[in-house]
Amino acid sequence: MTDTNNLAIEVAHLQKSFKGARVLEDVSFTVPQGTIFALLGSNGAGKTTTINILTTLIKADSGTARVMGHDFALSPSAVRNQISLTGQFAAVDHMLTGRENLELIALLRHEPAAHAVATTLLSDFGLAHTADRRVMTYSGGMRRRLDIAMGLIGKPSLLFFDEPTTGLDPEARQEMWTRIRSLSTSGTTVFLTTQQLDEADALADTIAILHQGKIEASGTSAELKRLVSSSTVLLEFSSGSIRDTAMKLLQEHHTVHAHTAETLVVDTDGHASAVADIFVTLRDGNIEIAGFSQRTPSLDDVFFHIAGDHTGVTSS
Numbered sequence: 629m630t631d632t633n634n635l636a637i638e639v640a641h642l643q644k645s646f647k648g649a650r651v652l653e654d655v656s657f658t659v660p661q662g663t664i665f666a667l668l669g670s671n672g673a674g675k676t677t678t679i680n681i682l683t684t685l686i687k688a689d690s691g692t693a694r695v696m697g698h699d700f701a702l703s704p705s706a707v708r709n710q711i712s713l714t715g716q717f718a719a720v721d722h723m724l725t726g727r728e729n730l731e732l733i734a735l736l737r738h739e740p741a742a743h744a745v746a747t748t749l750l751s752d753f754g755l756a757h758t759a760d761r762r763v764m765t766y767s768g769g770m771r772r773r774l775d776i777a778m779g780l781i782g783k784p785s786l787l788f789f790d791e792p793t794t795g796l797d798p799e800a801r802q803e804m805w806t807r808i809r810s811l812s813t814s815g816t817t818v819f820l821t822t823q824q825l826d827e828a829d830a831l832a833d834t835i836a837i838l839h840q841g842k843i844e845a846s847g848t849s850a851e852l853k854r855l856v857s858s859s860t861v862l863l864e865f866s867s868g869s870i871r872d873t874a875m876k877l878l879q880e881h882h883t884v885h886a887h888t889a890e891t892l893v894v895d896t897d898g899h900a901s902a903v904a905d906i907f908v909t910l911r912d913g914n915i916e917i918a919g920f921s922q923r924t925p926s927l928d929d930v931f932f933h934i935a936g937d938h939t940g941v942t943s944s
């Protein structure tokens with residue numbers, strides 16, 4: 629289906645266990661060059677493990693992967709030359725200044741003009757004014773920007789971002805999204821992990837949901853949304869116990885998903901009669917509704933649908 633030559637990443641049947649505990653059961657996916665791919669999963673799903681394997685930091689137990697056309701088991705150094713990883717925990721040296729960190733990486737990556745490269749990146753990432761301060765005095769957002777700037781040295785064709793916006797405030801988060809989009813526009817392939825559905829929705833050309841060691845679903849945001857019901861009704865109750873009673877009652881005729889402690893999501897076919905039936909059932913059961921809304925599916929619905937049992941949220 630896809631032209632293999634245009635794939636930045638090709639992963640087939642990756643498996644990885646730690647001390648007998650299986651983390652990756654059977655992970656397969658492809659990432660076309662120049663696109664943004666988001667690996668979405670809950671805490672502990674194996675996102676960082678997948679990135680660590682693809683960036684050759686750890687070895688898979690089995691399975692194959694080609695990164696920018698290079699087999700990661702046969703030619704790990706060729707893979708490393710093409711990629712860059714900006715970490716969930718920034719790889720910057722906090723004792724050094726911003727400029728020193730950048731120059732160090734530029735030297736390690738054999739950039740002939742390390743000073744000039746650092747100057748350009750400091751300016752591009754809004755860090756020129758703090759260039760000569762130790763990183764330990766930087767804010768979280770400034771560290772994250774420096775981390776990404778370091779990742780761009782040597783112009784890697786493939787960038788890995790492990791949870792690029794975790795810990796950033798909303799403004800810094802938007803700014804990071806803009807940077808990631810512009811990297812992609814300039815032809816760089818971006819592989820990112822996230823637990824945030826809106827981030828995957830906003831950024832990724834392709835989203836893959838990692839759950840219980842497997843890619844449970846993948847596709848564009850629109851394709852994933854089509855996996856769940858065409859329309860849902862969100863019901864809000866004043867307590868968890870009322871919600872539980874409502875859930876039992878509605879489950880007799882509807883597909884119901886617990887959403888938060890006090891809310892339920894009911895799938896419908898979008899027709900008024902189906903929606904009306906929900907409210908009639910609740911009225912006949914003397915159940916008070918604190919609020920309601922009708923929604924078209926979001927990526928949250930897809931995630932709850934697929935990963936519901938894992939996140940402690942029940943789905944039918």
Ligand SMILES: Nc1ncnc2c1ncn2[C@@H]1O[C@H](COP(=O)(O)OP(=O)(O)OP(=O)(O)O)[C@@H](O)[C@H]1O
Pocket residue numbers: 646647651669670671672673674675676677678716823
């Ligand atoms: N070196 C290791 N030794 C033992 N267990 C590990 C190791 N690295 C990861 N694990 C386990 O593998 C599982 C997946 O971890 P991983 O860090 O890949 O998850 P994640 O999806 O990145 O989670 P998070 O969203 O919290 O970053 C976890 O249960 C974790 O405890």
Ligand SMILES: [Mg+2]
Pocket residue numbers: 675676677716790
């Ligand atoms: Mg992680």
